[in-house]
Amino acid sequence: MVIQDTARPAVEPTPSVASVPHKRSVFDWAVDKSFQSIRDEFFRNVQFTEPKDDPGWFGPGSAVWYVHEHLPTVQIAMGAAAMMETLHPDMAWMAYEHTRALERIDGVPTGQFDEKAFSSRSGHTLSFFFGVALASTPVAERVSKTVRGMHNRIEGVRPDGHAYKASDPDLLTWNYCTQAWALAASHKAFHPDPLSDERLEEFFHDYARMGSELGGANVPTTKEGVDKYLADSLPYLAVTMPTVELLNPTAPWRYPSWQRPVVSLVDWAIQDLHPEWAQKLMNTRQYPKPIAAARRRAVKALLGSFRDGKMKEVYESYERMGVPFPRD
Numbered sequence: 001m002v003i004q005d006t007a008r009p010a011v012e013p014t015p016s017v018a019s020v021p022h023k024r025s026v027f028d029w030a031v032d033k034s035f036q037s038i039r040d041e042f043f044r045n046v047q048f049t050e051p052k053d054d055p056g057w058f059g060p061g062s063a064v065w066y067v068h069e070h071l072p073t074v075q076i077a078m079g080a081a082a083m084m085e086t087l088h089p090d091m092a093w094m095a096y097e098h099t100r101a102l103e104r105i106d107g108v109p110t111g112q113f114d115e116k117a118f119s120s121r122s123g124h125t126l127s128f129f130f131g132v133a134l135a136s137t138p139v140a141e142r143v144s145k146t147v148r149g150m151h152n153r154i155e156g157v158r159p160d161g162h163a164y165k166a167s168d169p170d171l172l173t174w175n176y177c178t179q180a181w182a183l184a185a186s187h188k189a190f191h192p193d194p195l196s197d198e199r200l201e202e203f204f205h206d207y208a209r210m211g212s213e214l215g216g217a218n219v220p221t222t223k224e225g226v227d228k229y230l231a232d233s234l235p236y237l238a239v240t241m242p243t244v245e246l247l248n249p250t251a252p253w254r255y256p257s258w259q260r261p262v263v264s265l266v267d268w269a270i271q272d273l274h275p276e277w278a279q280k281l282m283n284t285r286q287y288p289k290p291i292a293a294a295r296r297r298a299v300k301a302l303l304g305s306f307r308d309g310k311m312k313e314v315y316e317s318y319e320r321m322g323v324p325f326p327r328d
Contacts, residue, residue, distance in 0.1 A: 030306075032310070032311050032312055035071065035311055038126060039311075039313075042124055042126065042127045043127050043130075043313070045127075046127045046130070046131040046135060046139060046143060047135070047139065047316075048130075048134060048135050048136075048139075048313045048316040048317045048320060049316050049319065049320050050136065050320065051136055051138070051320075052320060052321075052322065053320070053321060053322060054136035054137050054138070054320065054321075055136075055137075055321060056133075056134060056135055056136050056137055056139070056140050056317075057132065057133075057137065057140050057206075057209055057210075058133065058134075058206055058207075059321070060317070060318055060321050060323050062202070062206060063195055063199050063200065063202040063203035063206060064133050064203055064206050064207050065133065065134060065317070066195060066199075067133075067183055067184070067187050067191075067195070067203055068129070068130060068133040068134060068183075068314075069308075069309075069310050069314050070187070070191055070192070070306075070308070070309040070310065071306075071309045071310065071311055072190070072303040072306050072309045073186045073187050073190045073191050073303060073309070074129065074183065074186070076186045076190060076266070076269065076270060076273075076303070077179075077182040077183045077185070077186035077187070078125065078126075078129070078182070079266075079270040080182040080185065080186060080270045080271075080273045080274065081178040081179045081181070081182035081183075083270065083271065083274070083282070084178040084181070084182065084230075084274060084278060085174075085175060085178050086242060086243040087237045087238070087239065087243060087278060087281055087282075088171070088174055088233070088236065088237060089158060089162070089236075089237075089238050089240050090158070090162070090164040090168070090171055091171065091174070091175065092240045092242035092243050093156070093158045093159070093164065093240065093242055094154065094156065094164055094166060095242060096241075096242035096245065097156050098154050098156070098166075127143070128143050128147060130311075130313055131143040132144060132210050132213075134313060134314065134317040135317070136320065141213075144210075144213045144214060147214060148167075148214060148215060150166070151165075151166035151167040151172070151214075151215070152166075152167050153166075154166035154167075155167075167215060169215055169216055169217035170217055172211065172214050172215050172216040172217070173211060173216035173217050173218065173219055173220075173229065174229070174230075174233060175214075175216075176208075176210065176211030176214065176216045176219055177211075177220065177226045177229045177230050178230070180203075180204060180207050180208070180211070180226050181226050181227065181230060182273065183203075183207075184200050184203060184204065184223065185273045186273060187200070188200065189273060189296065189299075189300065190269075190299060190300050190303045190304070191303075191304075192303075192304040200223060201222060201223060204220070204221060204222050204223050204225075204226060205221045205222065208220065208221040227275075230275065231275070231277065234277055237281065238281075239281055239282065251267065252264040252267060262302075265295060265298060265299060265302075266299065266302075268284075268285060268295065269295070269296065269299040271284040271285075272284065272292070272295075272296065
């Protein structure tokens with residue numbers, strides 16, 4: 001798909017979606033097929049086909065839709081955001097003490113992951129991301145209300161006596177900024193046809209609605225604002241024990257030996273997206289510039305092989321609006 005550097009014009013509805021042919025590669029079929037188990041279990045209450053002509057919060061032609069259409073780069077972004085989030089002690093201890101993804105014995109986290117619960121957590125997160133970005137207005141509002149309700153029930157006290165609440169507006173802004181930053185960074189670094197910087201500014205401006213709807217305070221609406229918010233948080237950040245424990249999902253040793261070379265490359269690429277200050281906190285491995293550049297090219301080639309990388313929900317969203325899918 002080729003996208004112009006100028007703002008994409010609004011797409012006029014047309015009754016003939018099927019008149020625009022679209023051939024999907026074997027790789028793109030594989031992306032969608034690999035997603036089927038998540039779809040069956042976690043997308044049952046998040047549909048993308050109704051009501052007709054409802055664009056949702058953003059609509060076709062928007063930068064938000066385009067960024068979310070490529071599943072592999074969105075998944076890299078989720079990993080990068082999750083790692084970044086754990087640098088905030090409130091987020092780290094909240095996840096450690098409340099997430100179902102960690103194995104627990106007599107209520108005490110062991111530091112190991114409950115694979116089924118971890119899959120459930122990831123599935124619900126994906127259904128929220130795509131429900132907000134691509135689904136109709138009623139669906140976006142419903143999944144946001146559900147998440148706000150969950151946040152209202154989560155609170156606790158860190159070991160140092162500091163109380164935290166998932167509904168804290170400042171904490172929600174931090175959470176939003178890590179997500180918006182990661183989606184844009186992954187898109188720019190690895191998407192086969194990334195948006196221009198101008199269009200990415202449109203993404204930050206529009207996507208801020210998500211942060212505000214979830215209850216964030218003074219949500220930044222520009223890339224500069226998001227970057228500044230994250231950097232200004234540095235005095236409050238730390239590598240706590242939950243940070244170390246929760247970085248384990250992408251640790252190569254968790255995978256069969258034949259998968260480790262690719263997993264190791266992706267794990268590094270996720271951390272390589274982070275700002276320099278975050279890489280220092282995480283002690284991200286640093287390679288000489290030529291080697292680092294070669295590794296980034298390898299990751300981009302890997303993700304770019306899934307050139308469309310689109311789930312069927314993307315096509316359903318365009319069909320809901322009665323507009324043809326943008327030509328390749």
